Amino acid sequence: MLLPKLLMLDDDLVEQIISEGIAILENPGVRVHNQEALELLANANAEVDFKTQIACIPERITRQALKTAPHEFTLFDLNGNPAVHYYGDKIHFDPGSGGLTIIDSQTERPRSPMTNDLIKFVKLVETLPQIDAQSTAFVCSDVVPEIGDLYRLYLALNYMNKPIITGAFRKDTWWTMKEMLSVVAGGDEALASKPTAVFDVCPSPPLLWSDTTCQNLIDCAHFLIPAQLISMPLAGATAPVTLAGAVVQHTAECLSGVVIHQLAKAGAPIVWGGSPAIFDMREGSTPMGAVETWMISSAYVQVGKALGLPTHAYMGMSDAKIVDTQCGLESMGSNFVAALSGANIISGCGMLDLESCLSYEKLVIDAEMIGMVKRFVKGIVVRDDPIALSLMQKSGHKGDFLTLPHTRKWYREEQYMTSEVIDRASFEGWKSRGEKSTFERARNRVEKLVATYQPNKITDEVRQELRAVTLRAANKFGMDTLPPLTQGD
Amino acid sequence: MINELFQKMAQSIIDGDSDVAIELAEQAVEQGTDPLEAISQGFVLGVNKVGEAFSNGDTFLPELVMAGEAMKAAVAALEPEMKKRGSERQMLGKVVLATVEGDIHEIGKTLVGTMLSAAGFQVIDLGVDVSSARIVEKTTTINANIVALSALLTTTMVKQCEVIEALEKAGLRKTVKVMVGGAPVTREWAQKIKADGYSEDAIDAVKVAKQVLGL
Numbered sequence: 041m042l043l044p045k046l047l048m049l050d051d052d053l054v055e056q057i058i059s060e061g062i063a064i065l066e067n068p069g070v071r072v073h074n075q076e077a078l079e080l081l082a083n084a085n086a087e088v089d090f091k092t093q094i095a096c097i098p099e100r101i102t103r104q105a106l107k108t109a110p111h112e113f114t115l116f117d118l119n120g121n122p123a124v125h126y127y128g129d130k131i132h133f134d135p136g137s138g139g140l141t142i143i144d145s146q147t148e149r150p151r152s153p154m155t156n157d158l159i160k161f162v163k164l165v166e167t168l169p170q171i172d173a174q175s176t177a178f179v180c181s182d183v184v185p186e187i188g189d190l191y192r193l194y195l196a197l198n199y200m201n202k203p204i205i206t207g208a209f210r211k212d213t214w215w216t217m218k219e220m221l222s223v224v225a226g227g228d229e230a231l232a233s234k235p236t237a238v239f240d241v242c243p244s245p246p247l248l249w250s251d252t253t254c255q256n257l258i259d260c261a262h263f264l265i266p267a268q269l270i271s272m273p274l275a276g277a278t279a280p281v282t283l284a285g286a287v288v289q290h291t292a293e294c295l296s297g298v299v300i301h302q303l304a305k306a307g308a309p310i311v312w313g314g315s316p317a318i319f320d321m322r323e324g325s326t327p328m329g330a331v332e333t334w335m336i337s338s339a340y341v342q343v344g345k346a347l348g349l350p351t352h353a354y355m356g357m358s359d360a361k362i363v364d365t366q367c368g369l370e371s372m373g374s375n376f377v378a379a380l381s382g383a384n385i386i387s388g389c390g391m392l393d394l395e396s397c398l399s400y401e402k403l404v405i406d407a408e409m410i411g412m413v414k415r416f417v418k419g420i421v422v423r424d425d426p427i428a429l430s431l432m433q434k435s436g437h438k439g440d441f442l443t444l445p446h447t448r449k450w451y452r453e454e455q456y457m458t459s460e461v462i463d464r465a466s467f468e469g470w471k472s473r474g475e476k477s478t479f480e481r482a483r484n485r486v487e488k489l490v491a492t493y494q495p496n497k498i499t500d501e502v503r504q505e506l507r508a509v510t511l512r513a514a515n516k517f518g519m520d521t522l523p524p525l526t527q528g529d
Numbered sequence: 530m531i532n533e534l535f536q537k538m539a540q541s542i543i544d545g546d547s548d549v550a551i552e553l554a555e556q557a558v559e560q561g562t563d564p565l566e567a568i569s570q571g572f573v574l575g576v577n578k579v580g581e582a583f584s585n586g587d588t589f590l591p592e593l594v595m596a597g598e599a600m601k602a603a604v605a606a607l608e609p610e611m612k613k614r615g616s617e618r619q620m621l622g623k624v625v626l627a628t629v630e631g632d633i634h635e636i637g638k639t640l641v642g643t644m645l646s647a648a649g650f651q652v653i654d655l656g657v658d659v660s661s662a663r664i665v666e667k668t669t670t671i672n673a674n675i676v677a678l679s680a681l682l683t684t685t686m687v688k689q690c691e692v693i694e695a696l697e698k699a700g701l702r703k704t705v706k707v708m709v710g711g712a713p714v715t716r717e718w719a720q721k722i723k724a725d726g727y728s729e730d731a732i733d734a735v736k737v738a739k740q741v742l743g744l
Contacts, residue, residue: 439635439636442590442591442594442636442640443594443595443598445545445595447591448545448591448592448595451589451591457589459586460586465729466712466729466730467715468715468716468729469729469730472729
C-alpha cells in the first residue's frame with residue numbers, strides 16, 4: 041500500500057548536504073561558549089581553541105556520535121502509557137511554544153497572558169484528541185520573568201496528562217524543571233525509563249552554542265531526558281539565502297549538537313529538529329507561513345531521517361495577527377507539508393504572529409486541520425478484496441449504500457469526522473445555526489471542550505511538592521507567593 | 530424477563546441490526562407479548578436513543594438510517610400479530626412522500642421517509658420522478674395528512690409549486706399539509722409557494738411534520 045509522502049531532495053543531494061555539514065564542523069568549526077562541552081570535545085580529540093571557544097570536529101567524531109544516537113524513543117503520559125513514538129514516518133502534533141501573547145476571545149486581539157490563560161490552554165489541549173502532546177505554550181505575565189520557563193511547566197504538570205515539549209531559558213531553571221518532572225515521575229530513574237518531557241535546545245545561527253542552551257543539552261543527556269535540537273537558520277540573514285544552503289547550515293548545527301550530546305552520554309535520546317525560516321526581504325521578519333520556510337523544514341526532516349534520527353519540525357503556524365483567512369491558509373499548507381514529510385512531532389498548532397502569539401480558537405481550528413492531515417497520510421486503504429465488485433453486484437443499481445452494514449462498518453475509518461468548527465451545512469442550515477463565522481464556532485467549541493476537562497491523577501502530595509519547588513525558585517527572584525491555581529481542580 | 534427482552538429490542542435498533550430486531554419481534558409474538566408494547570417499550574426507545582446521539586454529534590447518518598431500517602423491519606414483523614389482535618399502532622399521521630417529476634434524486638427523500646417512519650408516521654414513499662397527478666391521486670385514496678415533496682434541482686423545484694396547485698384544484702388543500710425540502714429549496718421559497726412546512730434536513734423534517742399537524 042502506498043502511503044502519501046513528500047520528498048524534497050533526491051538521494052545524491054541528501055548525501056551532499058550531509059557531507060558539507062560534516063565538513064563545516066571540521067572547518068570553520070562550531071563556536072561553543074560552554075566549558076564542559078569544550079572539554080568533552082577536547083577529550084574526544086576534536087581541535088579545540090579554548091580562547092576563541094571554537095571547536096573543529098573531525099568527521100570520525102561526528103560519525104561515531106551518529107552511531108550511538110538512538111533511532112527511536114517514546115514519550116509517556118503521566119499515567120505511564122506510551123503517547124508519542126518518535127520513529128520512522130510516524131507523526132504527532134503539539135502546540136507552538138514560547139508565545140508572549142494570547143488572542144483575547146472577546147476582542148479578538150492579542151493581550152498579555154496570565155496564569156489562568158495557561159491553565160485553560162493546557163486543559164483545552166487535553167480535550168483535543170487530534171493533539172498528541174502538550175507544550176509550555178506561553179509565558180505568564182503575572183510572575184517574574186526569571187521563572188517564566190519553569191512556571192509554565194509547573195502549571196502544565198498540574199493539569200496535563202499528555203507528555204510535554206518544553207525548554208529552559210537559564211541553566212539553573214533547567215534543574216528546577218528537571219526536579220518537577222522527577223517529582224511527578226517518582227524519581228530520576230523513573231523519569232529516564234519513561235520520559236514525559238522533551239527539552240528544546242536551540243543553537244544560535246550561525247554555528248553557535250550559547251552557554252545556557254549547551255548546558256541544557258548536556259544536562260538532558262546525563263539524565264536521559266530527550267533533547268530536541270532546534271536549529272534556526274534564517275535564510276538570507278544568519279544563513280545562506282539558498283534553501284539548500286540553509287539546510288546545509290541546519291545540518292552542521294544539528295550535527296554539532298548530536299556530537300556534544302552523545303559525548304556527554306552515548307545513547308541518550310536526541311531529536312533532529314528545527315525552526316528555520318526565510319528572512320523576509322521586505323519586513324525583515326521571520327515568516328513561518330512562507331512556502332520556502334516549509335521547504336527548508338521538509339528538507340531537513342528528510343536529512344534527519346537519512347541519518348536515522350527521530351525528527352521534529354516547528355510547522356503548522358501562521359504569521360497572521362488575528363485568526364483570519366491568512367491564518368488558516370498558512371497553517372493548513374504548513375501542516376500538510378510537515379505531515380507528508382513525516383516529522384515525528386510537529387509543533388505549532390494554536391500559534392500565530394511570527395511564533396509569538398497563541399489562540400484558543402486557532403488551536404481548535406488547527407485540531408481539525410490535524411485531523412484532516414492525519415487522515416490524509418493514512419492513505420487510501422483497501423478494506424475488502426475485491427475492493428467493491430461483490431458489493432456493487434449485490435447492491436445493483438439501488439444506491440442504498442447508506443443503509444448497508446458495510447457503510448456503518450467502515451465510515452468512521454474512511455472519513456475523519458470533523459467537529460462543528462468546520463461548517464458543511466447547507467446555506468439554510470448555517471443560517472438557522474446563527475450564521476456563525478469560523479472564529480465564533482471555534483470560540484463556542486473552546487468553552488464546550490474546556491468544560492469537559494478531566495483532572496489528571498497526580499496526588500495532592502505531589503501537587504504540594506511541585507508548588508514548594510516552584511515557590512523556592514520564585515523566592516530566589518523576589519517573589520513571595522505564587523498566583524493561586526483555579527478553584528475546584 | 531420481559532424487561533430484558535425490551536432492552537434487547539432497543540439495543541437491536543441502536544445496533545441497526547434488522548435481523549436481530551426481526552428475531553426479537555418474533556420471540557415477543559411467541560411469548561404472547563403485546564406487539565404495541567414491544568414497539569413502545571422496546572424498539573422505540575432504541576430509535577430515541579440513536580436520535581439523541583445524532584443530535585449530540587456522537588453518531589452519524591449511517592447509524593441513524595440503519596436504526597430506521599431496523600425499526601421498519603421490526604414493525605413489519607409485528608404487523609401480522611397486530612392484525613390478529615385487531616390492534617393498530619397509533620400513528621402520528623399519514624405522509625405521502627415523493628421526489629417531484631423530472632427529478633430522480635432519491636437520497637434526501639428516502640432519508641426523510643426513514644426518519645418519519647421511525648418517529649411513528651405512516652409513510653407512503655412514491656419514489657422519484659412522480660407526477661402531480663399521481664401525488665394527488667394517492668393523497669385522496671389514503672386520505673393523507675401530509676404531502677412531502679423533494680427536489681434537488683432548481684429546474685424541478687418549480688414542480689413543488691405545481692403539486693400544491695394541483696392539490697388545491699382537487700380541493701384537498703384544506704385537509705392536507707405540504708412540506709417541501711431539497712438542496713435548492715429555502716424557507717423563502719416555501720413561503721412563496723405557500724407550503725406549510727420547510728425542513729433543512731431529515732432530522733428536522735420530523736419536527737416540522739409534527740408541527741404542521743399541531744402535535
